[in-house]
Amino acid sequence: MDFDHKSGRGKFRSKLQHMIERLRNDILIGTYKPGEFLPSETAFVKQYGLSNKSVRKALDELVAEGLIVKINRVGSKVTEKGSQSAVVKLGVSSSIEDDIVLAKLLEDFGTLHPHVHVKTVTITRSEYASQIKNYLESGLIDAFTLNSLHFQELAESGALELVEPMEADREIYPFLNDVFCHDKEYFAKPIVFSPIVLAYNRAHFREMNVPEPDGSWTWEDALKHAATLSRVKGRHGLYFIMVSSLRWPVFLMQSGEDFKPDRNGKYDIAGSKLLEGIQLSKRVITTQDNYVGFLVEDNKDIMDLFRQGNVSMMLASYMSLNEFKESTLDYDISPAPFLHDPCTMLHAIGASLRRTDQENGAARLLVDYLGSSRAQQIVRQGTVSIPAVRSLNESPIEEPDPINRPPRYALYREIMASYQTRSKLNLSAQSFHLLGKLLKKYWSNLIDEDELCEKIREQL
Structure with missing residues (x-):
């Protein structure tokens, strides 16, 4: 009896606190503006399942905070204090501005919700997921952007307990919602996505009388034609x-195999198709001249070389093609060349909320906005990135188009059946990063093929 009484009391306090926090947030973010009246007490009784006495108690709390004033026989009116701004701290990567024209989105969000001020917190790419976890634990961010690789790391580190679950958006491609799903719960609102494709300079192909790539190209085709394109001094046929x-996993995915432990829990890839994919990745590297290596520190350097005509073909995401959106570069895209399985890697970016005990209406408004059709239309008009909202991608792009898109921009719709996520490899995030380090040693000739297989058996 006593336990049930306390339990009922706890539920009452929770419902009362929920009403107070929800109304406070609605006032601060401008749902109820200064001078406007709140709904009647009777409406609140029905909405929150509380008694009239409890509803009056909640409203008295907001009166004490100076957010509303009660007018006898009229109702509760929002005060000028209710016009103060709510601040949302948004954690972002350094590349997000190019990916989704974030500044334009936040400007538009501000016109819709003038009482919400968004402060961006840039998080470095190195150890992004672990930094996100630290920022969530310390309350330094209310919402954040992340990609599909970061999500797996957060899930495996147990950090999703710090992230607010949300409902899957029916307007968004189902496979994108699934990217951010863990234990049947969704933890991010997808914003943009991209397959990894082959970008190429059309002028180079015409100059050297090389046929433009298509979905039938194998890596043998790509390497053969790259050799022809490389005959021009100062130009490399294939480089990335x-x-x-977002690049080397493609070769393992295309092997048609995933990592499966043997009876002893070890990964033995000797003589496997996985090893064949790794061997191919090294062949691609050995065809790339060393002179380019001295000029490259990150992907942006590759994009610069491609724009300047020093590279004819490269693996790229649609997001990276934003480097050319204001140029006059004559380029196009094709499905990535394949080994055994003509698949490619899927890259997705979403937005998530920090889980709190209090209602965080302003942050939720921002995350919902980033995944909305209105925001995604701005992304589509201002970038080469692909919006997550399905209906936008099924309508033609408005003309004239100010963006230098590849002629085959809609390719991503034709090859959706080929999309694979990192989970295809059946590796944990920790094993994935460890494999990447081993492959670097193999590509650099610090270990040979037999040593690579042995270290994979020992360490993965």
Whole structure:
């Protein structure tokens, strides 16, 4: 009896606190503006399942905070204090501005919700997921952007307990919602996505009388034609940063195999198709002249070389093609060349909320906005990135288009069946990063093929 009484009391306090926090947030973010009247007490009784006495108690709390004033026989009116801004701290990567024209989105969000001020907190790419976890624990961010690779790391580190679950958005491609799903719960609102494709300079192909790539190209085709394109001095036929976590996994995915432990829990890839994919990745690297290596520190350097005509073909995401959106570069895209399985890697970016005991209406408004059709239309008009809202991608792009998009921009719709996420490899985030380090040693000739297989058996 006593336990049930306390339990009922706890539920009452929780419902009362929920009403107070919800109304406070609605006032601060401008849902109820200064001078406007709140709904009647009767409406609140029905909405929150509380008694009239409890509703009056909640409203008295807001009166004490100076957010509303009660007018006898009229109702509760929002005061000028209710016009103060709510601040949302948004954690972002350094590349997010190019990916989704964040400044334009926040400007538009401000016109819709003038009482919400968004402060961006830039998080460095190195150890992004662990930094996100630290920022969430310390309350330094209310919301944040993340990609599909970061999400797996957060899930495996147990950090999703710090992230607010949300409902899957039916307007968004189902496979994108699934990218941010863990234990049947969704933890991010997808914003943009991209397959890894082959970008190429059309002028180079015409000059050397090389047929433009298509979905039938194998890596043998790509290497053969790259050799022809490389005959021009100062030009490389095929070049990209193999060490990128969005590039080298493609070769393993295309092997048609995933990592499966043997009876002893070890990964033995000797003689496997996985090893064949790794061997191919090294062949691609050995065809890339060393002179380019001295000029490259990150993917942006590759994009600069491609724009300047020093590279004819490269693996790229749609997001990276934003480097050319204001240029006159004559380029196009094709499906990535394949080994055994003509698949490619899926890259997605979403937005998440920090889980709190209090209602964080302002942060939720921002995350919902970033995944909305209105925001995604701005992304589509201002970038080469692909919006997550399905209906936008099924309508033609408005003309004239100010963006230098590849002629085959809609390719991503044709090859959706080929999309694979990192989970295809059946590796934990920790094993994935460890494998990347071992491959770097193999590509650099610090270990040979037999040593690579042995270290994978020992360490993965």
